[in-house]
Every structure is written in C-alpha cells, then in structure tokens.
C-alpha cells in the first residue's frame with residue numbers, strides 16, 4: 001500500500017511523501033484529538049515553483065505568487081491530491097482523514113495569518129484542533145525546521161507547502177532527518193522587509209510580518225503613492241520597514257495599505273515576496289546543498305529598492 005500511496009500522491013502533484021508512525025507524536029498532539037485511532041501520519045509536500053517568486057524578486061507582478069503558489073496550491077492542488085490518497089487508503093478498508101491547513105481559522109484570540117486579510121480570519125476557535133504542520137512534516141522525514149521556523153527540504157529548501165493524511169492503517173515510517181541544512185547564518189532575519197523575525201530566537205511576530213507581507217515597506221512596493229500613510233506620525237518609519245507594530249497598530253496600517261487588489265478567498269498579495277525564504281534558498285543554493293539544481297542561480301542581480309527620499 002505504501003508504494004501505491006507514494007505513486008498516487010506524486011501523480012497528483014506531490015513532490016515528496018513521508019510517513020511517520022503515530023508513536024513519534026506526543027500524547028497530546030492534535031492528531032489524537034482529530035482522530036484518536038491514528039496509527040500513521042502521511043505528509044504530502046508540494047514544491048512552490050521557483051518561477052513563482054521571480055516576479056516579486058524583479059518587482060514586476062504581484063498577483064502570480066499569491067494566486068499560483070499560495071491560493072491555488074492550498075485550495076485546489078493540495079486538497080485534491082490528499083483526498084485521492086485518502087480514497088486509496090479507504091479502498092483498502094482503513095479510515096483516512098485528509099488534513100489541509102485552514103488558512104482562515106485560528107485558535108488564538110489575537111493571532112493572525114500574514115497570507116490572509118486580517119479581517120477574513122476567524123479567531124479564538126479553541127475547539128478547532130489544527131495540526132502543527134511544520135513539526136509534523138519534520139516527524140514524517142520531509143525536512144528540518146530552519147531558524148525562522150520554515151520547513152527546509154533537501155530538494156527545494158523552504159519552497160514547499162504541506163498537507164497530511166491521518167490513518168488507522170499501520171504503514172512503515174520513514175527516518176526523521178538529522179538537521180543539516182540550517183547553519184544559523186540568519187540571512188532570513190536580515191532579509192525580512194519588516195524586521196519581523198527575532199534575531200535571537202528566530203520567532204516570527206505574525207502581526208509585524210502581516211504588515212510587511214502586505215506591502216507596508218514602500219522601498220519594496222511599486223504601488224505605494226509618495227504620500228502614503230499621511231495619517232500616521234511615524235509614516236517614514238513604517239515605509240522604511242522600521243516601525244514596531246502592536247496588533248492594533250498593525251490593523252490600522254493594513255487598513256491603509258490597499259494599493260493593490262487582494263486575491264480570492266481572503267488571500268493577500270505578498271509584497272515582501274517571502275524574502276526570508278528566498279534569501280534562505282539563495283544561501284542554500286550558493287552552498288550547493290540543495291539536491292534539485294537549476295541551470296542558473298535564482299538571484300540574477302542585486303535586490304532592487306526605492307529610496308525613502310521618494311516618500312518625503
């Protein structure tokens with residue numbers, strides 16, 4: 001059955017498939033609340049096309065990454081593949097529960113998801129047990145956790161997204177990878193256009209991230225008018241990516257950041273272009289540690305930037 005699952009998942013767009021016995025998970029892991037009989041966790045990982053990052057890297061178009069690499073993967077391709085794998089498992093007489101990240105539901109009362117409009121998120125849904133996606137992928141042998149919390153894979157570095165199937169079928173697990181990719185270089189921290197990553201712990205401040213993912217850094221936003229954020233005293237700090245925001249201030253800034261249309265299903269366009277992941281990818285590529293190679297390096301030229309003088 002394992003071979004058939006891998007074949008079907010890959011035929012439906014998954015690039016990596018990993019298996020973990022439920023015994024690898026802590027007793028209070030959400031997987032046991034979702035399905036107490038879980039015996040095996042299966043992770044399907046999908047590459048985010050390297051080409052999808054190009055237009056933000058070049059500052060040319062912004063719709064493509066969020067539509068193709070976030071919305072289309074999360075809402076269409078990944079659920080489709082996961083349901084087909086679950087169908088296959090159930091055809092063997094076992095129960096299979098597909099698990100995709102619901103981008104709009106959060107257990108925390110005051111959390112946010114930078115990839116979505118902050119006011120499209122339902123918060124405080126404490127009965128909602130959502131898997132810990134990165135940790136579960138690590139336990140399935142897909143990759144390791146990088147300093148800034150991204151899942152790093154041997155093949156694609158941080159350019160992957162994951163979903164899962166929980167099943168009561170007992171399937172042989174894959175080995176958990178010994179961490180070897182992240183060397184603590186902190187290129188991810190330096191790359192962030194909004195100083196959202198703590199340089200000591202690597203923790204991402206989600207509200208800070210949301211503000212700058214959504215385009216508050218004017219030096220990296222071709223659509224921002226010169227008089228943007230006129231109502232904010234510290235407008236130049238905001239535009240330079242140097243403002244420290246509270247959740248309340250973050251909401252206000254994002255309400256004033258509609259210079260570009262949102263994507264469907266509440267997703268927003270990424271203006272930082274996930275530079276934390278991109279600079280990590282470039283670093284791993286330069287070191288030659290990624291197994292999926294390309295004919296040319298990802299980064300073709302120096303990063304572009306507007307001047308803060310343009311906004312004075």
Ligand code: SF4
Nearest residue numbers: 146147182186188280
């Ligand atoms: S950029 Fe460096 S420190 Fe950050 S996750 Fe990648 S390898 Fe680790």
Ligand code: SF4
Nearest residue numbers: 192209213272275276
């Ligand atoms: S680079 Fe973008 S996605 Fe990464 S932490 Fe900063 S704002 Fe968030």
